[in-house]
Amino acid sequence: MVNLKAKHVVGAHYGLRDWLAQRVTAVIMALWLVLFLGALLWNGGFDHASWKALWSSTVFRLASFLFMVALLWHAWVGVRNIAMDYLKPVWLRLAFQCAVIALLVAYLGWTVQVLWGTA
Amino acid sequence: MAKAQPSAGRPRPVYLDLLAIRQPIPAVVSFLHRVSGALLFLAGIPLALWGLQASLGSPEAYASFAAIVAHPLAKLAALGLLWATLHHLFAGIRHLFLDLHIGIALAPARRSAAVVLVLALLVTLSIAIRTW
Numbered sequence: 001m002v003n004l005k006a007k008h009v010v011g012a013h014y015g016l017r018d019w020l021a022q023r024v025t026a027v028i029m030a031l032w033l034v035l036f037l038g039a040l041l042w043n044g045g046f047d048h049a050s051w052k053a054l055w056s057s058t059v060f061r062l063a064s065f066l067f068m069v070a071l072l073w074h075a076w077v078g079v080r081n082i083a084m085d086y087l088k089p090v091w092l093r094l095a096f097q098c099a100v101i102a103l104l105v106a107y108l109g110w111t112v113q114v115l116w117g118t119a
Numbered sequence: 120m121a122k123a124q125p126s127a128g129r130p131r132p133v134y135l136d137l138l139a140i141r142q143p144i145p146a147v148v149s150f151l152h153r154v155s156g157a158l159l160f161l162a163g164i165p166l167a168l169w170g171l172q173a174s175l176g177s178p179e180a181y182a183s184f185a186a187i188v189a190h191p192l193a194k195l196a197a198l199g200l201l202w203a204t205l206h207h208l209f210a211g212i213r214h215l216f217l218d219l220h221i222g223i224a225l226a227p228a229r230r231s232a233a234v235v236l237v238l239a240l241l242v243t244l245s246i247a248i249r250t251w
Contacts, residue, residue: 023215023218026211026215027215030208030211030212033208048174048178048181051174051175052175055171055175071164072164075156075159075160075164078153078156078157078160079157079160082153082156082157107164107165107168110168110172111168113172114168114171114172114175
């Protein structure tokens with residue numbers, strides 16, 4: 001028998017938040033993909049000029065920035081899950097997760113540079 | 120499962136040789152969901168950013184980028200990442216339906232897993248044939 005009195009609910013309670021964030025960010029990315037495929041079909045393929053024109057539109061830049069924020073957040077939840085499953089020593093997991101966060105934030109900076117840097 | 124026996128206190132067999140257990144299709148799709156996600160994180164994000172940056176440069180930069188991607192090995196890598204994207208996308212959409220309690224019985228869950236597995240491979244293959 002399970003001793004119910006011995007059951008303590010522990011944890012930082014971020015499990016549900018992460019679970020939900022994973023799904024919300026997934027839907028945001030799927031919507032961007034619909035937008036991108038729509039642009040692809042509307043153009044009937046891309047040459048260099050129409051490709052550059054697409055990425056210089058403010059609406060598409062903002063949508064892509066939103067996509068990237070969703071992607072990086074989504075990647076954080078997933079990579080953290082993987083780390084919790086396979087990296088058992090605490091120091092190793094902590095170091096890995098710090099490196100992942102640093103990398104993801106750096107990717108966001110790179111994204112801004114790519115989206116707005118080339119004018 | 121054999122006979123239900125009171126097992127308290129008795130040593131139970133632990134048999135978790137993942138290579139010897141024949142995995143059901145939903146388990147294969149779930150495993151590949153994780154593998155494809157890890158691939159997209161490790162290689163997909165930086166390569167996509169690099170590719171986008173290169174393709175948005177001058178016409179010369181665009182041409183040199185196109186030349187690199189035209190190399191058979193680069194094409195193969197791109198198709199691998201395309202498969203990872205598609206598998207992750209389709210498996211994710213299946214997951215959202217399961218979250219909504221749609222298709223959670225055994226038979227439809229197995230069917231949808233097979234659809235995810237085959238569809239990702241088929242779309243990858245058809246794009247490979249078109250672009251090779």
